[in-house]
Amino acid sequence: MEQVIEWFSVLGLTPLGWLCIELTVVGAYVVFGIAGxxxxxxxxxxxxxxxPLSRIIPLLVVLDFIAALGNLLPARRSVVxxxxxxLLPCMAVGCTLGVLFLLNLKSDVLLxxxxxxxxAYALYSLMVKVRPTQLAAGWAVxxxxxxxxFGALFGSGGFLYAIYLNARLTSKEQARATQGALISCSTVVRLGLFVIAGVYAExxxxxxxxxxxxxxxxGSWIGRGITMKLSREAFVRLITWLVLISGIALLVRYFSG
Incomplete structure (x- = not known):
């Protein structure tokens, strides 16, 4: 216990700072509970x-893994x-490329x-009412x-899975369950990479x-409760707004350096 208290002291967290972190995590997982x-x-x-960001991403990967399992287990029969x-082989290739880029290239242009x-996609989806009802399977690649x-580079690739699955599946339960399974697999891959790199030795x-x-x-419990009250159309529209916010956040991250 003394080691834990000493570590918090070294981190420089005040009670207000710790409260801010806790509320931020609750808010983040409300979004995760809704959108995955x-x-x-x-x-x-x-x-x-x-x-530092080098600690934030590994930290959130651990929490994402547990949260994704929590979303997946009750709805595993709905997984398509x-x-x-x-999607899985493509995701694995992307994670591998992300690690290579992370170690060898500047990622700011990709961001x-x-x-x-x-x-642009989110604005198009919100503004254009008539569009194809189903995305072709080839878009999985x-x-x-x-x-x-982007999951490996920035810890934020799930919105692309959401775009694809919500344009392929007519059931929001199937889309959420399949995305939960995919996020679980993605976090396992990233957890393995961080373990190999010795990140969790600390x-x-x-x-x-x-x-x-x-x-x-x-946060996850609140998010799932909100989702259960939404219709398919409201769910897809909410996802689109979250995708738009994700895109703006990526741009802010780029321009803020």
């Missing part, structure tokens, strides 16, 4: 004031296996391009690959994850 993505985009801009199997693409790429990061677990559970 968005924690890094919601929590990152606030948490960056308390810890054909769509999951179509700008994806922010522009996501923002770019959506899955780029989703994995006890303080795991202690912080445990301390934030109640906030994650509360």
């Amino acid at each position: 993505f968005g924690t890094a985009l919601v929590a990152g801009p606030v948490l960056i004031h308390f810890m 296996k054909s769509e999951l199997l179509r 700008l391009l994806m922010g522009l693409f996501v923002t 770019p959506m899955g690959t780029v989703g994995g790429l 006890l303080s990061l795991l202690v912080l994850a445990v301390c934030l677990l109640p906030a994650m559970l509360i």
Whole structure:
């Protein structure tokens, strides 16, 4: 216990700062409970004031994994296996590319391009009422690959899975369950990479994850409750607004340096 108190002291967290972190995590997982993505985009801009990004992403990966399992287990029978199997190989390739880019290339240009693409797509979806009711299965390749790429680079690739699945599946329960399964697989891959890199060898990061677990559970529970009250059309529209916010957040992250 003394080690935990000492670590919080070293981190420089005041009671107000800790409350801010807890509320931010609750808010991030309300969004996750609704959409199945968005924690890094919601929590990152606030948490960056308390810890470096190199700690934020591994921290959220642990919490995302637990939250995704919480979403998946009650709805696992709604998972559309054909769509999951179509996306998984592409996601794995994207995660591998993301790690390579992260280690060897500057990612700022990719961040700008994806922010522009996501923002443009969301604005188009909100403004244009008549559009194709179903996306072609071939879109699994770019959506899955780029989703994995951005998941590894920025911890924020889930909105692409949401775009694809909500344009492929007519049931919001199937879309959420399939996305939950995909996010679970994605977090397993990223957890494995962070373990290999020795990120979780530092006890303080795991202690912080445990301390934030109640906030994650509360946020996820609130988000799932909101989702159950939405119609299919309202759900898709809400997802589109969240995608738009995600795109704007990516642009803000790019221009803020």
